[in-house]
Structures are given as structure tokens and as C-alpha cells.
Amino acid sequence: MSKKVYIGCDHAALHMKNDIVGYLNDKGYDVEDMGTYTPDKVDYPVYAEKVGRAVVADKGSLGILICGTGIGMSMAVNKIRGVRAAAVSEVYSAILTRKHNDANVLCFGARVIGIETAKMIVDGFLEAEYEGERHAKRVGMIAALEEGSSLS
Ligand code: RB5
Secondary structure (H helix, E strand, O other), rough: OOOOEEEEEEEHHHHHHHHHHHHHHHOOEEEEEOOOOOOOOOOOOHHHHHHHHHHHHHHOOOOEEOOOOOOHHHHHHOOOOOOEEEEEEOOOOOOOOOOOOOOOEEEEOOOOOOOOHHHHHHHHHHHHHOOOOOOHHHHHHHHHHHHOOOOO
């Protein structure tokens, strides 16, 4: 398994991020930890940008962003062209956002879920594949919105 995974967090999620990095390394993923690396307070959009730009630049890679809720990270990273990020708290959505939305960044909250749920969510997200076909038109419409087009 050699899928490239970029991961980032803020201070609220440092321990969970470190645990997930170790978990993914043990599983054989090629993980790049883009910080934060210390418990000092930081601004989550900085790490959202690092991971989002890395994922867009590295075709086929996936990103993981963890903050307190997962929400701020998802809001910030979704502002980057080419990112499709989902904030999730359970496995079903983690799998379906890959299969149907072709999500390339997974966000979740270290203050919302525990580490075992986080591991299951990460597994579901990284192991699921985009199904294309009927979903491709809709994902294309998301891209059109991103470019400023109107759909109606
Ligand atoms: C930090 O306190 C917290 O606001 C942040 O981790 C995140 O939950 C924001 O969405």
C-alpha cells in the first residue's frame, strides 16, 4: 500500500494527529505530517492550506485534517480550488464521501470522536474508491461552482 497521505492538525488535535500518523505508518501508507508539531496554540487555516495545496499538487494523494471539531479545517480547506473536503464523525459518511463525492480531504474533530472511531473513519476513507459514473456529473458541477459558474 503506497497511497500518499498528507496530514495536518491544530493544537486541539495534536495527540490524535500523532496517533493517526503512527497508525498509518504501521499500515504502510506514505504519510507526510505537515504539522502542527507542538501543543502551542496555532491557527487551523494555516494547516488547512498546507495540506490542501499539497493534495491538489499531488494528483491521487489524499489529505487528513483534524482540529477540535473538524469544521474549521473543512471550511478553510474547501476554499482551495480542487479540494473537496468533508467533515465527518462516522464511518458511513467517510466511505460515501470518497465513493460519491470524490472527496480528497477528510476532516474530523478530536473533541468530537475518540481515537478508535477516528481510526475506523480513516480506514474507510482511505480504502474506499471513487465510483465515478453517475457521480461524475455532480462532482463536475461542484467544480463549475468553484469556477464561478451558475448551474441554473
Ligand atoms: C480551537 O480551539 C478550535 O476552535 C479549532 O480546533 C476548531 O475546532 C475550529 O473549527
